[in-house]
Amino acid sequence: xxxxxxxxxxxxxxxxxxxxxxxxxxxxxxGYGSLLMGFMxxxxxxxxxxxxxxxxxxxxxxxxxxxxxxRARFKTWLLAIATNVCLNEKRRAARHFQVSxxxxxxxxxxxxxxxxxxxxxxDGSRPEADMDMVExxxxxxxxIDALPDNQRMAILLARFEQMSYADIGATMELSVMAVKSLxxxxxxxxxxxxxxxxxxFLVLRxxxxx
Amino acid sequence: xxxxxxENSDLKPGDAHPELRRHFDSEDEALWGVLGVLDDGxxxxxxxxVARTLKRVQRSSETPAGRLLFFKRRSxxxxxxxxxxxxxxxxxxxxxxxxPEDPRQNGNNHVAEDFSDVVDKLSGMQEEALLSLDVAAAExxxxxxxxx
Numbered sequence: 417x418x419x420x421x422x423x424x425x426x427x428x429x430x431x432x433x434x435x436x437x438x439x440x441x442x443x444x445x446x447g448y449g450s451l452l453m454g455f456m457x458x459x460x461x462x463x464x465x466x467x468x469x470x471x472x473x474x475x476x477x478x479x480x481x482x483x484x485x486x487r488a489r490f491k492t493w494l495l496a497i498a499t500n501v502c503l504n505e506k507r508r509a510a511r512h513f514q515v516s517x518x519x520x521x522x523x524x525x526x527x528x529x530x531x532x533x534x535x536x537x538x539d540g541s542r543p544e545a546d547m548d549m550v551e552x553x554x555x556x557x558x559x560i561d562a563l564p565d566n567q568r569m570a571i572l573l574a575r576f577e578q579m580s581y582a583d584i585g586a587t588m589e590l591s592v593m594a595v596k597s598l599x600x601x602x603x604x605x606x607x608x609x610x611x612x613x614x615x616x617f618l619v620l621r622x623x624x625x626x
Numbered sequence: 627x628x629x630x631x632x633e634n635s636d637l638k639p640g641d642a643h644p645e646l647r648r649h650f651d652s653e654d655e656a657l658w659g660v661l662g663v664l665d666d667g668x669x670x671x672x673x674x675x676v677a678r679t680l681k682r683v684q685r686s687s688e689t690p691a692g693r694l695l696f697f698k699r700r701s702x703x704x705x706x707x708x709x710x711x712x713x714x715x716x717x718x719x720x721x722x723x724x725x726p727e728d729p730r731q732n733g734n735n736h737v738a739e740d741f742s743d744v745v746d747k748l749s750g751m752q753e754e755a756l757l758s759l760d761v762a763a764a765e766x767x768x769x770x771x772x773x774x
Contacts, residue, residue: 579643
């Protein structure tokens with residue numbers, strides 16, 4: 417057992433779960449539920465089985481509790497399980513042709529659009545700005561979805577979970593060098609597909625600073 | 627409630643890890659900012675999520691034991707049914723009766739009756755045989771008497 421991880425309060429909670437303390441497990445579900453849901457949603461898309469997948473992760477955590485040994489921070493370990501669950505779901509969806517990423521994006525945009533139209537009637541907010549945001553989100557999601565699975569996973573962990581190279585490596589079972597290479601390729605691919613948005617962002621930032 | 631542990635608690639949402647940021651150029655920074663549009667799009671797990679997850683975990687973890695219990699219960703029911711049937715047979719079965727007229731002995735009476743018929747027939751055949759022997763002996767005697 418690596419003592420360095422015993423300082424992590426969630427590792428301590430997991431050790432309590434190992435001893436049969438179900439209240440510690442409940443604390444972990446409550447604490448990491450939103451994080452996992454967000455992670456799943458960004459990976460499989462909002463119309464994917466986000467909650468089911470998040471629950472699958474906690475099921476695996478619970479089943480692994482009896483043999484749990486802290487070899488990483490809890491969040492790293494949890495996201496490693498989540499990564500495998502996501503990749504398996506992607507493979508399953510691809511095999512069964514159940515989920516089309518295009519449909520996901522369309523339904524997402526339509527969903528937001530309908531809610532937007534309701535808001536226009538309700539409070540007269542600025543629909544153009546909201547529509548721009550919906551389009552931007554759709555485009556960013558498309559760009560992320562177009563990445564190979566391992567690049568997508570690496571960029572999501574880096575951007576949304578604020579992980580270090582080492583943590584991403586631990587989560588994806590890769591070396592730090594491999595993670596750096598993966599992230600560089602992911603960033604370059606995203607820069608290509610989002611070049612206009614990046615330029616707009618840079619202009620906006622320059623305007624703000626002057 | 628547990629809060630997700632972050633080794634860099636100074637980081638604000640969307641900030642890159644300092645290790646990564648060290649290698650960032652302005653385009654990387656802008657990319658990080660653009661990706662931020664997905665920050666608020668993520669579903670937040672509601673209170674129900676915790677309850678539903680715990681219920682599913684409980685159901686899942688109870689399954690093997692539950693199955694065993696189900697089989698145990700079923701075995702108990704089968705064993706109990708067999709025991710009741712045996713007890714019913716023992717209690718309600720009448721004591722052995724040889725009276726062929728006893729309606730409770732119907733099942734066995736045919737055998738008994740058949741057996742009696744056989745015995746009767748055998749007895750009759752025996753008597754006939756003995757009678758014929760007697761007749762033969764008597765005839766021998768007669769012949770002997772005539773012969774002599």
